[in-house]
Amino acid sequence: MEYKIADHIAAMKPSAIREIFKVLVDPEVIALSAGSPDSSAYPVKEMAEVGDEIFANEFVTTLGYGTTEGYTPLREQTKKRLREKYQTGTDDDDVIITTGGQQTISLFTQTMINKGDVIVCEEPSFIGALNAFRSFGAQLKGVPMDDDGMxxxxxxxxxxTTKNVKFIYVIPTFQNPSGRTMTLERRKQLLELAKKYDVLILEDNPYFELRYEGEPVATVKSMxxxxxxxxxxxxxxxxxPGMRIGFCLANKEIINRMVVCKQVSDVHTNMYFQMxxxxxxxxxxxxxxxxxxxELHKIKRDAMLKALEKYVDPRVTFTHPNGGLFIWGELPxxxxxxxLCQEITKKKVACVPGNAFLTDENGVSNGFRLNFSMPSLxxxxxxCQRIGETVAEFLK
Ligand SMILES: Cc1ncc(COP(=O)(O)O)c(C=O)c1O
Structure with a gap:
């Protein structure tokens, strides 16, 4: 049987990093490749208690269909928290609950993108978003970053110089993969440029509350x-992350369109976990x-930064993220x-090569991403010692 796969899906390449990730089945491999918080930080006891109450009193509600927009109390709680704590959102906006932040990215893309439209992204950027953009036939344009963001x-x-730009995608706080945070000044400039060229901004901010030092920076949405x-x-x-509960805050007109897309996607997000x-x-x-x-993640971040400094050739630079889950390394x-990541794998350590985060799937990157939240101290x-040994051989 010859399957006639849609052109823009057929054009997507199986990721080369899969080869590197195959080693993860080996229990001896130390994975610095994940993007989850430390699982010991999940509020297991509290969630179990709340879960028992739901099972005892409201289980039947979780078993029925819910509304596509999401469980109303959770929408209200989310809206209130964003508004009161982060001055984010106005009366013209609404909140829907999505199946993870990932679904916000894909629903918004599905809502806005005609095949061939351009999405401008930080270079490097989050692979899950880049692949969502590709899957809807968008063209990607990368804009390099420095320590202050895009x-x-x-x-x-x-x-x-580019036609048909629909939106700019940014992860302004503790960016994935680089760990960098866009300064307030840049956020203002970003908004000004979006106005000047009449494009939208997708602000993806899942890490912003994981701040280990420094002062919070206002969300782009708050301005x-x-x-x-x-x-x-x-x-x-x-x-x-396993609950798959995310949300989208946007102008009501956009939200209404996204709701239509969600109706044909998963109808609504899992009721039990919303509740x-x-x-x-x-x-x-x-x-x-x-x-x-x-507090827990700060200890791990500090331990990794210290160990990288101790073991790795100083010609390799590392970002110093004030929060989030990732440190970004760059070879000369x-x-x-x-x-480099292929070599590191041989020493039973997995990290993610920078080319996975490029807008050009054939691009080469001197970078690599390290996660510090999952491994033990x-x-x-x-x-880090093994990375240091590999780098020493690699740079010879
Ligand atoms: C930048 C960024 N956006 C969105 C997501 C999606 O997260 P989730 O769907 O679990 O909310 C991730 C997950 O790693 C991420 O790194």
Whole structure:
């Protein structure tokens, strides 16, 4: 049987990093490749308690269909928290619950993109978003970053010379994969440029509450007065990723269109987990929980930064993220991060090569991403030592 796969799906390549990830089946491999918070930080006891209450009193509700927009109390709690704590959202906006932040990205893309439209992204950027964009037939344009986030001079160059740009995709806080945070100044410039060239912004901000040092930076959405910014958030990194509870805050007109797309996608997000999050928020203090996660993750971040400094040749640079889950390494120019990761794998450590995060699937990157939240402190030390040994041989 010859299957006539849709052109834009057929054009998507199976990822080369799959080969590297095959090693993950070996239990001896230390994985620095994941994107989850430390599982010991999941509020297991509290969730079990809330779950028992749901089973005892409201189980029948979880078994029925819900509304596509999401469980109303959770929508209201989410909207209120964004509005009161982060001055994010206006009366013209609405919130829907999505099946993870990932679904916000794909529903918004499905809502906005005609085949061939352009999405401008940070370079490097989150592979899950890049693949969602590709799957809807979008063309991707990458804009390089520096330590302050996406370079606005280069963004303007792209916007002024590229037709059919629909939106700019940014992960402004503790970016995946680089760990970098866009400065307030740049966020303002981003909004100005989006206005000037009349394009939308998709602000993907799942890590912003995982801050281990420094002052919070206002969300781009909080400075948006005209409904230009669509905000993707998630409970994955502050509660647990397996529940698949995310949300989208955007102008009501966009939300209504996304709801139509969600109706033909999964109808609504799993009722049980929506209710679980809602009741958790009612009963427990999410901020106190986040404070605990941050304390735990800060220790791991510091341990990894220290071990990288101790073991790895100083010609390799590493970002110093003030939060989030990732550190980004860069080899000197001309060296290939993919090849380095292949070598590191031989020493039973898995990390993600930078080319996985490029808008050009055939591109070469001197970067690589390290996750510090999942491995134990002991394994962080061992993994960094092995990375250091591999780098020493690699740079010879
Ligand atoms: C930048 C970014 N956006 C969105 C997501 C999606 O997260 P989820 O669908 O679990 O909310 C992730 C997950 O790793 C991410 O790194």
């Amino acid at each position: 370079r606005m001079d280069l963004l303007e160059e792209v916007l002024s 948006d007065t005209e409904g230009r910014v669509v905000y993707a958030g998630s409970y994955s990194k502050v509660l647990s 679980l999050v809602s009741k958790y928020l009612d009963k427990y203090d999410l901020d106190a929980h986040i404070k605990e996660i941050c 120019k001309g060296y290939d991060g993919f090849k 002991e394994n962080i030390e061992i993994a």
